[in-house]
Amino acid sequence: MKIGFDFGTTNSSIAMATEDGDVKLARFAYQGGSTESYRSLLYLERIREGRRTTIKSWGGPEGIEHYLQTEDKGRLVQSLKSFLASRSLQTTEIFGRRFRLEDLVANILRDIRTKAEEQFGCRIRDAVVGRPVRFVGAESKADDDYAVQRLTRALENAGFEKVEFEYEPVAAAYYYESTLDHDELILIGDFGGGTSDFSLLHVGPSARRRGQPRDVLGNKGLALAGDAFDARIIRHLVSPALGAGTLLDSAGKLLPVPNWVYFKLERWHHLSFLRSAETLNMLQSVAVQALEPEKLSALLYLVKHDLGYHLHRAVQRVKVALSHDEHSLFEFVDGDLELEADVARQAFESWISEELLAIEQRVDALLAKCGTQARDVDRVFLTGGSSLVPAVRRIFESRFGSQKIRTGDEFTSVARGLALRSLDS
Ligand SMILES: Nc1ncnc2c1ncn2[C@@H]1O[C@H](COP(=O)(O)OP(=O)(O)OP(=O)(O)O)[C@@H](O)[C@H]1O
């Protein structure tokens, strides 16, 4: 029994492969049904039992349910994978207690492992685990190695004993290859929540017969994807309504309100940690001095009530709608907060133009590094949730022609491919 484990920035999946190449994904209970995509988040709550206080945590779908049911919100942390390369985040304080990043991540990984064990009916100690070509925040190979070390520690804490890493786009190539009856030179583009990853390699029956390792011509990674698109939506639609760019009156001197708060608001992994006593005090004093205090009060409300999850949902809704409609309504209503705006796909595409350009450059750099022309590539396989953004697809259609593009299993191709890859280990 072989296991492939995709710990994603937004969604995680775990798959089991049998020797004949069949792949089965674990399913997770959610809102009366079930899903193969486990939201990679953790919800923590302080529980008082008599005089004792303990901190309890729930991952994924259960975490969401507990968060939504609780009146007095605990802490919901999202996109934790994006911190793995960050040496400045070793520990974080939650309810007055220090938590190591690896331990928070381990809680998610352990939950997925034990739920998969129950379903697959076997102990899970070994796995092939996905990794991006470049982690978010990594500026050098040393940073990437550091992220892998921390992920390894988190996996060990979560009960894994033997782990092998594979690049996520190479895993997606294994999945794509399982559908092929002939050889191809394939370009993979995997666009997730945190990273966009590219691999160029030969796949097909001949490569399968040769076994490990696959003949990978090259990999390239870019530390931006869906979360970076979300950041642009927040910058344009949300932050201005919460006081970004407004002024405060400090003893007769007009100063801009601190902009670092809005930077943190734009990033899910930072927003999760914005609710500290220090930040709340700072926001309270800014609200008193602000020339537009109602906007700062709305920001304070959002941070105090830990509404990151609701904001994420609102941003997701508009972004997903814009993947199939030309216009969509952005709506975020909660207590004192009431934001509504009509968004055109064209506007969204102009907000993410820098990210789109960076993606184009990375694809061209991969082809140049491998000495390959676009016409030599037989097929392009696009996967990951952010590959559903039409402007992302267009980058490949214009270079390779739409007849060469293949898509599918956006949320599970990497886990399926990792399980298939584990048959080669
Ligand atoms: N229909 C859609 N249109 C646009 N974006 C979408 C759509 N559906 C999902 N997404 C985005 O896809 C991203 C999640 O994709 P995915 O699950 O592949 O990422 P991940 O594997 O968790 O992240 P990573 O691979 O970077 O670690 C999120 O940013 C989500 O908003």
Ligand SMILES: [Mg+2]
């Ligand atoms: Mg992914």
